[in-house]
Amino acid sequence: MTSTTPLVAPARAVRHLSSRLAKAVSIVRRDGPRAFAQRLARLAYIRLGAATLAEPLLDDDVADSxxxxxxxxTVRPARGEALTIGWIMTPPSAGSGGHTTLFRMVRAAEEAGHRCVLFLYDRYAGDIRAQERVIREWWPDLRAEVRNAVDGIDGVDACVASSWESAHVLARRGFSPMRRLYFIQDYEPFFYARxxxxxxxxxxxxxxxxxxxxxxxxxxxxxxxxGVEPDVTEFGCDTTVYRLLPERERSGVVFFARPDFPRxxxxxxxxxxxxxxELHPEQEIHFxxxxxxxxxxxxxxxxxxSAEQLNTLYNSCIAGLVLSFxxxxxxxxxxxxAGAIPVMNDEAHAKLVLQNEHAVWAAPTPSxxxxxxxxxxxxxxxxxxxxxxxxxxxxxxxxxxxxxxxxIIEDEVYGL
Structure with missing residues (x-):
């Protein structure tokens, strides 16, 4: 008599596979193929341990205060002598707002007669020349030399960190004598959970x-x-770009969508x-x-x-939703x-910065x-x-x- 025992495991595997396929088909029918692909991507992310890719520094670039x-x-240059100023940052993506603000400061230093060097730090070792091309295309007024921070940060009188990651890199790779500064656009610990x-x-x-x-x-x-007492400067707004255009009909609302940035x-x-x-189906929503x-x-x-395209969009809308934490x-x-009324998450500290009677603050809840x-x-x-x-x-x-x-940079280098 022939035993059927060896068939038990394959039969169980077939039933398991059939069940998984049925579940997959159910997800596709209910939520669509995109949602199913997202689930597969999330599963792969977990199984492959891809969370470590979110670590923005190589282990050796983590400093300890x-x-x-x-x-x-040991010797300060004479006041008025042209300086070489380094600026360390992650490579910018096209049109990056934070980099745009930083590059305004770089340009100001250049216009004051100083030579500037951009040190790009890419934890994933991207193509530095491709990264430089983005800078030249999107910020063509910059004359600054571009270098790879991994090769070392030296040959400068001062270097300015522009994010917490770049501050660590400056501390770990900026060994030669220099003055070190830190331009802080966000309180960056709040980017993360504790x-x-x-x-x-x-x-x-x-x-x-x-x-x-x-x-x-x-x-x-x-x-x-x-417990740090910083120097403080103020926000600006480029009103040569963002301005009211000739009278036009306004409708709808606009939102700056960045799901990859929790803040x-x-x-x-x-x-x-x-x-x-649901309240206003007649109002167009722009992303x-x-x-x-x-x-x-x-x-x-x-x-x-582009900034000019944004100004045109803002001029067509009644309001905008702007969240930043x-x-x-x-x-x-x-x-x-541009005449659009921003609705923002209510935050006591933020109101110290934007004091404008036309800005609207609301509790950060959906309703x-x-x-x-x-x-x-x-x-x-x-x-x-x-x-x-x-x-x-x-x-x-x-x-x-x-x-x-x-x-501030000049005072730090030359001395008061």
Whole structure:
């Protein structure tokens, strides 16, 4: 008599495979092929341990504030002598807002007669020449030399870190005597949940670099959380680009979508906009930044836009939704300059930076944000409101911040 035992395991495997296939078909039918592909990608991410790829530094580039002994020059150059100033950063993507602000400061240093060097740090060893091409294409006014930070940071009188990762790299790779500064646009520990990256970002403020805070929100957090007293400069708005265009019909709302940056509050914004659409299905919802598929409400997707294109879009909208949880974004004042009313997450520190009667603050919940947007789009005299909002934006641009940065670097190098 022939035994059937060897067939048990294959039969069980077939049943298991059949069950998995049925589940996959069910997911595809219910949620669509894109959702199924996302689930597969998430499973692969977990199984392959890809979470470590989120670590923005090589292990050897992690500095420790309790162990630093960084050399500074024994002799200061004569005041007025042209300096060589390094700026260390991650490679910029096309049109990056944070890099745009930083490069304004680099350009100011160049216009003051100093030579600048950009040190790019790419933990994934990307093509430095390709990264330089992005800089030359998107920021053509820069004359600065571009170098790979991995090759070392030297040959400069001063070097300016521009993020917590770059501060660590400066501490670990900037061994030669130089003055070290830190231009801080966000309180970056808040980028993360309490954990390793939160702690390492926080520790970067203890390296002893001269800290320059962009706005009082950052300055206040550095004082209260770290005990550091920074130099402080102010936000600017380029009103030569962001401005009111000739009278046109306004409708709808606009949102800067960056789901890959938690500080931009994408999930919360998506929920708020879904509720807003239920309240006002007649109002068009515009997305720019990232292109988002599979939304439960209709949108017009613009993708990445130039500053001039953004100004045109803002001029066509009544309001904008702008969420930022680590500093005030540049976007609200740019919207105001173009006559669109920004609705933002209510934050006491942020109100110290953006003091404008036309800005709308709401509790960061879906219903409160949706209600605030609804109240803005149903206001009477939309054109008059847009004009008043535009006129409320100071026309000082970035001149003060640029002057402050140059003065602070020079004071640090030359001495007072």
């Amino acid at each position: 309790t162990q630093l002994e960084l050399a500074v020059p 954990g390793a990256m939160y702690a390492l970002a926080e520790d970067s403020y203890r390296f002893g670099f001269r800290c320059i805070a962009l706005g009082e929100m950052i300055a206040g957090l550095l004082r209260s959380e770290i 931009r509050g994408y999930w919360l914004a998506r929920l708020a906009l879904q509720r807003f659409h 720019y930044g990232s292109r988002i598929a599979g939304l439960p409400f209709p949108t017009t997707q613009h993708g990445r836009l 680590t500093n005030v974004s540049l976007v609200p004042e740019e919207m105001l300059a 409160r944000l949706a209600t605030a947007l609804s109240e803005v789009v149903t206001r009477p005299r939309i054109s008059e409101t847009a004009r008043a909002a535009s006129e409320s934006v100071r026309g000082v641009g970035w001149a003060r911040a640029q002057a402050d940065i140059v003065r």
